Amino acid sequence: MRLSSLLIVSFTFLAAAGLSLVAAGFAVTGMEYSTEIAVRRTLDETGHDWAEVTADGLRVELNGTAPDEADRFTAISVVGTTVDAARIIDNMDITPTADLAPPRFSVEILRNESGISIIGLIPRGAGRAAIVEQLANLVGEDRVTDLLEIAHYDAPAGWTDAMTYAVKSLQSLPRAKISVVAGQVSITAISHNIDEKLALEKALNRTAPPGLRLALDIAAPRPVITPFTLRYHIDQNGGRFDACSAESDGSRDRILAAAQKAGLAEPTTCVIGMGVPSPNWSRAAELSIAGLAQLGAGSVTIANADITLVATAETPHALFDQVVGELENALPKVFALHAVLPVPEAATESAGPPEFTATLSPEGQVQLRGRLTDETLRHLTDSYAKARFGSDNVYVATRVVAGLPTNWPVRVLTGLEALSQLRRGSLTVTPDHVNLRGMSHQENATAEISKLLSAKLGGAESYGLEISFEPLPEPEDKPMEPEQCEAELAAIQQVHKIAFEPGSATVAADSRETVDAIAVILDQCGEVRLEIQGHTDSQGREEMNQNLSQARAQSVLNELRARRVVTSSFAAKGYGESTPIADNGTEEGREQNRRITFHLIRPEQRPEAQSTLDSAASENTDIEPSGETAPETDAPIEQETPEQ
Known part of the structure; x- marks a missing residue:
């Protein structure tokens, strides 16, 4: 019996142990499966479907080939949110990187x-x-x-x-x-x-x-040219270069173009070199050659910054003076001009007396030509003319000569002062006479200029005046007549109407173009006294409508001020429902009664009396200017019905 009991106990113990082992095996397998499923789901949800998962007990092995090191690290991190990081075994590979491109040698x-x-x-x-x-x-x-x-x-x-x-x-x-x-x-x-x-x-x-x-x-470096020289000659055979120097291709092209205009007879070129005395060399050469061409014959020589212009003996004195004066004033400052007019062997008096001339065009342009006594007078004449006629309006082509009368400076400056009182005209000063011709918009210009010349030249001096009178033309931008201004505003009102936000004094956004058009008309009206009138329909309380109409009229005035319209002579007044122009019993009538109107304030009528004009001037359909400026008025604004 005792042996049988021991066998039973042993068998029972062995059976329990076997069952425990089987149960433990099933438990481990279930845990591995659930862990593998959870990790795989996490990887798929985060976009790492390239990774493979194998669960071995408590360990989780990750296999597969990651696109790069960053993806591999990210996969390990997201798996660590599902299982303990200590259980993760990394068996992943990384896609090999391509070879680096060689550098640029x-x-x-x-x-x-x-x-x-x-x-x-x-x-x-x-x-x-x-x-x-x-x-x-x-x-x-x-x-x-x-x-x-x-x-x-x-x-x-x-x-x-x-x-x-x-x-x-x-x-x-x-x-x-x-x-x-x-x-x-x-x-x-x-x-x-x-x-x-x-x-x-x-x-x-x-x-x-x-x-x-x-x-x-x-x-190839340019040669050094010293002195930097140009010489151009014109005779009966045309123009030719004896020497030509330029500092660049562009300078050469400009000089040759000027020579061709002056009658260059045969193709030539200029030596491009270094040593140019001024960056304005080509400009000085152009002006000198053009001046010689005006004379018709002679030569011009430029050596560094010295210019010598030699005319022929047949050159008229007046033409020579004009060309030399223009050239002296046009040349760049660094260049000095020496002009020579040979004296004919048999000199005659046909050259005429010396003179100074000034012409004033209707556009205000002044040209000064002729002879002056010295350099000081030339600078003084230039400055005086620019002060009288404007710095940008004076062209100087005078030259300095000796032998002029001692009172020449007084004649020239007094003549310029008299010329400045004309609208257009001309001044001629000779040793024995001062002549002034032209037109003025002042009827008494002849008398006033005569007083000036007599006082400054003296009673013994001879002068002549030929001055006509022309009325001042009407300005092109003359303001409209007040009645025309009122009519233009009424015409705009017949097409468009100033609208407001419902129950508000704020000008509606879609009415801005209307206010813009009114502002344009008012800019053309000049100084007019104008009343901006506000009107409402009869809906709501009378006091509320009165306050609302005043606020709307003031709002339109503010909108015009915002558009820089001069409104110092304007007034804003509200008339409420007191001056209807249509039946307030219909929607169409009420719409016509809600309006802004513009009326002249005439001397014989007070602004308060203007209300009586509305019924008689119903054809002046109301306008509704646009804008968003808040009303400026001391009167309170009460809420009105949406139809207002």
Whole structure:
């Protein structure tokens, strides 16, 4: 019996242990499955569907290939929100990255009197030591500055040919900058003259290897010209240059164009060099050649900043004075003019007496020509004329000559003062007479100018006046007559009406164009006394309608002020429902009664009496100007019905 009991107990114990093992196995398998399902769901929801999950007991293994390191790290992080991070085993791989592209290889070589400098990035195997040695053979080892860097990449196609050609080219370029990239060389250099430039370009192009892109910029310095000279001559055969210098291609083209206008007989060119005395050289040459062309014959010579203009003996004195005066005043300040008019062997008195003239155009432009006694008088005349007629309206073409009468300055300045009182006219001053002709808008202009000339010239002086009177023309921007202004405002009101927000004094947004149109008309009306009247229909209480009409009239006045209309003579007045122009029993009638009107304030009528005009002037349909300015009035605004 005892043995049987022991067997039963042992069997029972073994059976329980077996059941426990089976239960534990099922529990582990269930936990692994649930863990794997939860982790996989988390990965799919976060976009990491490339990852594979395997649960092994408490461990969670992650497999798969991540697009990059960031995605791999993110996958581990999101799984760590589902299971303990200590249970995660990372068996993931990362997609291999593509090879980095090689850098852009380039070299800059600079050669001058100090030696050679070379800087840039070259590929491996490019022969750095050999390059530096070749450069050292040109200028000496201690005069080569090596700033090259090497990148461990193979040389690109065309690199070796370009580098070899660049180093070889330096043998014939003592002053140059060479830029090298694969398949391309750019050379900037300086030669001694144009012939050397052409020879270098030919040699460099001939020695360039096939397929190499070559860019050449070789400059030849301009010669130094001293003195910087130009001489142009005109005779019966036309114009010709004895000498021509210019500092640039543009300057040369301007000078030649001026010579062609002056009758250049045969094609020529100008030497482009250094040493120009002023950046305005071409301007001075243009003016000088044009002045000589006006004379018709002679020569002009420019040596640095000195200009000599020589006319022929047959040149009329008046023409010579005019051309020289204009040229003296037009030349740039650095240039000095010396004008020569040869005296004929048999001089006659046919040249006429010296004179000074001034002309005033209807547009206010003044031209001063003729002779003055000295440089001081010329400056004084110029300043006085600009003060009288405006700095931008005076053109001076006077010249200084000797031998004029001692009272010449008084005659000239007094004549200019008299000319300034005319609308248009001309002044002529001669040694024995002052003559003034023209037109004035003042009826007593002749008497006033006669007093001026008599007082300043003296009773013994001779002067003549031929002055006509013309009434002042009506201005083009003459304001409208008040009645026309009122009619124009009424015409606008017949088309558009100033509308307001319901129950408010705020001008409606869609009425702004109407207020703009009214503002334009008022700007053309000038100074008028105007009453802006506000009216309502009969709905609501009478006091409320009165206050609302006043506020709306004031709001329109404010809108006009905002548009910079001068409103100092305007008044705003509300009439409420007291002056209807239609039946308030219908919607159409009430709409007509809600209005803004504009009326002239006439001297014989008080503003309060204007209300009686509304019924008689019902044809003046009301307008509703636009705007959003809040009403400015001391009267309170009561709420009205929406129809108001």
